[in-house]
Every structure is written in C-alpha cells, then in structure tokens.
Amino acid sequence: MTLYALKRLGLAVITLWLLSVIVFCAGQVLPGNPARAILGPLAAPSAVAALSHRLGTDRPLLDQYLTWIGNIVHGDLGRSYQYQSSVAPLLGRALVNSLKLAVVALVLVVPLGIFGGVAAALHVGRPLDRVISVAGLSATVIPEVVSGIVLMLVFGLWLNVLPIQAQSPPGSSPATQVYHLIMPALPLTLILFGYISQMARAGTVEALSSDYTRTATLKGLPRGVVVRRHVLRNSLMPTITVIASQTTYLIGGLVLVETLFHYNGIGTLIYNAANAKDFPMLEAGVLTIGAIYMAVTLAADLLYAYVNPKVRYRSEG
C-alpha cells in the first residue's frame, strides 16, 4: 500500500509540475506588457522599462519561470494588477467561499444521488427506474447557466422562497449562509445527480444479483436489511470515484454559478482576473484549481486502493 501511495504521489507531483509549466507558458502567450498594465497607458516608456526591470519581466524565460515557481513554493503567489496587493490572501478567502458552496452542493447531491440510484435499481425496468434514469441523464447535460436561470425565476422570483443573492451579509450565522447558498448549489447538484445515481444504480443492480445477496435473502434477512448492510456499502466507493472524476466539471461549474449569483468565490476571482487582464491573479488561480483537482483525484485513488486491494496489486504486478 505504501509503495502504491508513493508511486501515485510521485506521479501527481510530476503532473503538477507539468501543469505549472503549461500555466506559465500560457501566461507568456497572454497579450499585454505587465509593467504597462500596472502603470497604465499614459506612463512614459522609460518608466515602463524601469518597472519591467524591477518586476523581472525582461529576464530570460527560464529565469522568470524559476523565480515564479520558487516564489510559489514559498507561498508568494505574486501581486495582483487590479488590487495592487498580494494574491495569496485574496485567493485564500475566495477559495474558502467556494469550498462552502461546493460542500453545500455535495451534501445535497450525495444522499439524493445514492438514494435515487438505489431506488431505480430496486425497481429495474419499471417506470420509476426510467424516470430517474432519464431525468438524471438530462440533468447532467443542462448547462449551469440554464438551470441557474430557471431556478432563479422559479424559486427566486415567482415563488420567492430562496434568496437570489448568494453572498450573505457579513457576520451571518452558518444557517443563514447555507440558506443563501442553496440556490447557487442546486445547478451543481443537478449535474452531479445524474452521474452519482447512475453509478449507484449500476452498483446496486450488480450487488442485488450477486451470490452474497442471494445467500442473505435465502438466510431470511428482510430486503431492507440486505440492501442496507450489503448493497449500500458497495455503492460508496464508486460514488467517491465519480465525484472525484467530475471535479473539473464541478470547478468549471463554480465559475459559472458564482458569476450568475454574484458570489465571491474562486470562480468570480478568475473571471474578474481574465476580464481585467490581471495575469498574476489569473495564473495563480488557474494553478490552484489544477492543484485542487490533482489533490482530490489522488485522495480518491488512494482511498479506492486502500478499500479495494485488487487495484494496488494489479499495478504493482
């Protein structure tokens, strides 16, 4: 297990490093002169040149990359052009906000998805199964923009039960914050529901037709106990895998949902940075979400390998 973990960790570090190279190169392709962006269009060329020298943007690319990477490893993510202050604290706060939103979405979707999938599997082929499967599949393809707008109209405007403003007033209790986050979380929930219910359904169908379920039923255990004790446990791991694999779509969804509901998360941060051509912020933000994705999938892979010994032995063999 430790060998497998170390191997996966090593691969993750290499991939993370490659990501930093990709982000750095992408940053170099972005148009605009950083010194000019900071000083504005009316500054004298000599001032721009002096600032360029101070920022180090006139140094060779490899130099710049090594400085950038070195700074990041020490926690310095650069200075934002827009806000003229350090990127790291701004990013950190935005990240915490996005995490709250993601947690609300996951807390809503995981039980709902597993429940839906198991219910569909218990009624395979019958109308309930069809409805859940088709509804789930359709929900996964609807863009967050669309579901967000419909939710805004239905629950925010016409029924007026949920607040449209996702940003709760400062100092609100956790309950109020969650209340404001329900509407932005729902588009994310809808997209994940389809995948999770599909996985839960497949896992449950397979478990229901397996030998150990037949044995348990023949032993006389009631259906409910059989489902709970034997079947549910087997749908947990695939669910975790599915969520991990959907992390990029989830993060992309965060960008859209946060913009739609005016929420100060990392999605809004990246969006504003792209609009304002604030490249340090943009690069730091993109690198961060890439790193988050890798951390999540690494954790999921290791968890899966821990629970299912076949995975680690196959890769070592």
Next chain:
Amino acid sequence: MTVETVAVEDRGALAATPVPPQALARSLARRPAFVIGAAILAFWILAAIFGPLIVHDPLAQNLGAINRAPSSAHLFGTDQLGRDVLARVIAGARPVLIVAPLATLIGTVAGSALGLAMGYFGGIFDDVVGRFVEAFMALPLVVVGILGVVALGGSDLTLIAVIGIVFTPLIARTVRAAVLQERELEYVQAARLRGERAPYVMFAEILPNVLAPIGVEFTVRLGYAVFTLVSLSFLGFGLQPPTPNWGSDIAANFGLVLAGYWWEVLFDALAIASLVIAVNLIASSIESVLAGDGQ
C-alpha cells in the same frame, strides 16, 4: 483520474462495435429517445437556416417598445433595446450550430490522431504525452476556454480552435483505450510482420476498427461543445454580441430578472436546454445501439 482510466461518460464509446448503416438506421428509428432528439435537432437546424426569413429582424431596435411582456405583436416579448426576443431566440441557433460541430470535428480529428499515436507506440512516448494530457485535463474546459480566448482573441475562428483543442485530450484518451484493445489482435501483428510502416498500420488497419468508438465520442462531445460554447458566451468569452446568441443574451438580461422581466432570459434558457438534451438523446441512442443493447 489518470490517463489510463476512462471517464464515466466515455465508457459507452469503448463498448461500441461497428454496425452496418441500414441496420443502424433501423435500430435508431425504433428508439423514442432518438426520434425525439432528432426531431428537436431538425427543428433547430431549420430555424438556423430559414429562421431569419420568417421572423422579425433580430437586430432591429425599437427604443419605444423596450421590455414589453409577451403579446400578440411580439410572441416572446421584447428586450432592453426593444428587439424581438422570438427573433433573437430563432436566430441564436445559427452560430451555435456552426461553431459547435466544427469545434467538435477538429477535436475529434486531432484527438483521434493523438490517441492512435499514444495507443500504438506506447512506451516512453505514451508516458510523456500521457502526463501532459493529464496535466491539461486538470483544468476545467471553461477555464481553458477563457485562457484561450484571452490569449487569442474572441473571433468565431479562434473559438472553434480553442474548443477543438480543449476536446483533443479528452477524445485522445478514449481513442487510446480503444487502440490498446485492438493492438494485440492478429490483424495488427500480421500487418507489422508484412513490414508495413507505422502510419499505415495506424490509419489503414487500426483506424477503421475504432471508428465506432470515435463516432460515439463525436456525438457525445457535440453535446459538451454546445454546453461549453453557451457557458463561455454567457461569461463574455465566447460568441460575441451583437450577433444574436443565447449565451450572451442571457448575460445581458439576467440582471433584470429581479425586476420581473422573465421572458428576456427564460426562452433563451429553454432553447439551450432543448438543444443540449436533443443532442444528448441522439448520442446516448447511438451509443446504446452500437454497444449492442439494440432492440
């Protein structure tokens, strides 16, 4: 999620086997999901081609009639500049139905070539390129799209290129998995023993046998292309106004929702939903038929 594992949405593609065209068409026509999806898609294609001829001019502003609710004069109401919403919804189909398929096509061609190379050559090449692909896939489509448009500008052509490039690694991953399944089969060994060069083996021997998964991937990714395009347009990094398009119309008008002007965004949202669902119904029907769940 490494490049060795295949995503949930791609597993259907790997199970696809070739089916003769007539049998394929017959099986598809028998599936309600496919018929519904095809009907909706056909509607939007017709709207894209003929729409502007039968409705009001989507660009015509009428500042004396702004924000009017749906009425007999304007079936979907008017927006902030007095433009007819129905006309804009119908006209909005055209840019989406041009950009999305082209982008998917580019991504499919490039992704198939990359996947063939990675699967066939294997070894160090596969490992190194695989790491790059994995690093690339750590970023959401929308974010890479934003970066691409900021770097290359927002014209339709760059948009097609950016979305196409973003899809390349995703499709390459599935094609690579399909190629790995074919590589050890006898016809490939026979070709290599005959002394055929690598490009010949890849494109003349293996490619025809992985066309089914590639076809499924194309239809699945088409849905994603529409999804991504609309999302990027909403953020302002996709299709640009004043060309009527659903995403930027929503972006322009969603601030008015609180004031009660629901028609200015709802119809665009429903149009988008209907198109993505239609494409998805078609894609999953093709996937089921080719994977052998046919009736």
